[in-house]
Amino acid sequence: MSTLRIVLVDDHPIVRSGFRQLLELEPGWTVIAEVGSAQELAAWMLQSTCDVLVLDLSLPDGDGLVMLRHLLAQRPDLAIVVLTMHDGALYVQDAITAGARGYVTKSSAPDELVDAIRAVGRGETYLGTDVRDYDGAVAADSEGALPELTSREAQVFLLLARGHSVARVAATIGINAKTAYAHRTNIYAKLRLGSDHELRLLAMRRGLIGRA
Incomplete structure (x- = not known):
């Protein structure tokens, strides 16, 4: 063996x-x-x-x-x-x-x-x-929780909500930092957010991340 x-x-x-x-x-x-x-x-x-x-x-x-x-x-x-x-x-x-x-x-x-x-x-x-x-239902769940965002924006949102910097988000999903910053700007505008702290609070309210 x-x-x-x-x-x-x-x-x-x-x-x-x-x-x-x-x-x-x-x-x-x-x-x-x-x-x-x-x-x-x-x-x-x-x-x-x-x-x-x-x-x-x-x-x-x-x-x-x-x-x-x-x-x-x-x-x-x-x-x-x-x-x-x-x-x-x-x-x-x-x-x-x-x-x-x-x-x-x-x-x-x-x-x-x-x-x-x-x-x-x-x-x-x-x-x-x-x-x-x-299994098999996760993507639909995330889209339902973030209907205002595109799939890529939702992915960026979730990484930011988990405490990633924009540079880390870019490296994690394989995009350049400029694109990652653009996604964050769009997310802030669509969700009327002013900071990553507000973003994390919203993620908690929607049940996307646990409370610290």
């Missing part, structure tokens, strides 16, 4: 330790590294590789979705399972669109992560039971 090599990326050591113990109960599975930040992950990936990477979206020094896109640009065949506290439909959509093969929330039963890794190891996609209903 070949060994399945797993890397855990989460900024809480106690979380990593608990999941490591769980995963290594599975025959042939081994956690070859635990990583606590985006910087550590980038350095580790320069020298090593794995079969499955379990990635938290909330890293202390970077956005997990940005890191996910960066990793898959370098290694398109890498199987990434998102393990996160975020259960909103838009987070699920962003992660799967970016190329994640699995999405499990931290409020799920621990065995769900095992099921997710087993599925992606077979080349399948896995959504946790508490986010499975979002």
Whole structure:
């Protein structure tokens, strides 16, 4: 039996330790590294590789979705399972669109992560039971919540609402900064907003992001 090599990326050591113990109960599975930040992950990936990477979206020094896109640009065949506290439909959509093969929330039963890794190891996609209903309906949900905006403007809106700078928005969705600023200007005008703070408050009221 070949060994399945797993890397855990989460900024809480106690979380990593608990999941490591769980995963290594599975025959042939081994956690070859635990990583606590985006910087550590980038350095580790320069020298090593794995079969499955379990990635938290909330890293202390970077956005997990940005890191996910960066990793898959370098290694398109890498199987990434998102393990996160975020259960909103838009987070699920962003992660799967970016190329994640699995999405499990931290409020799920621990065995769900095992099921997710087993599925992606077979080349399948896995959504946790508490986010499975979002599959195939997420885009419609986001458009319904932001009817005033085009699809691209809605995408920019959501990234700004999650705290991204305009430069980070541009890098995340592959547009230049000038275009990103133009989208933000249009969003402000259409929604009668005066700042990114007002934008985030609106996103909370419409249920697009959680309350801080």
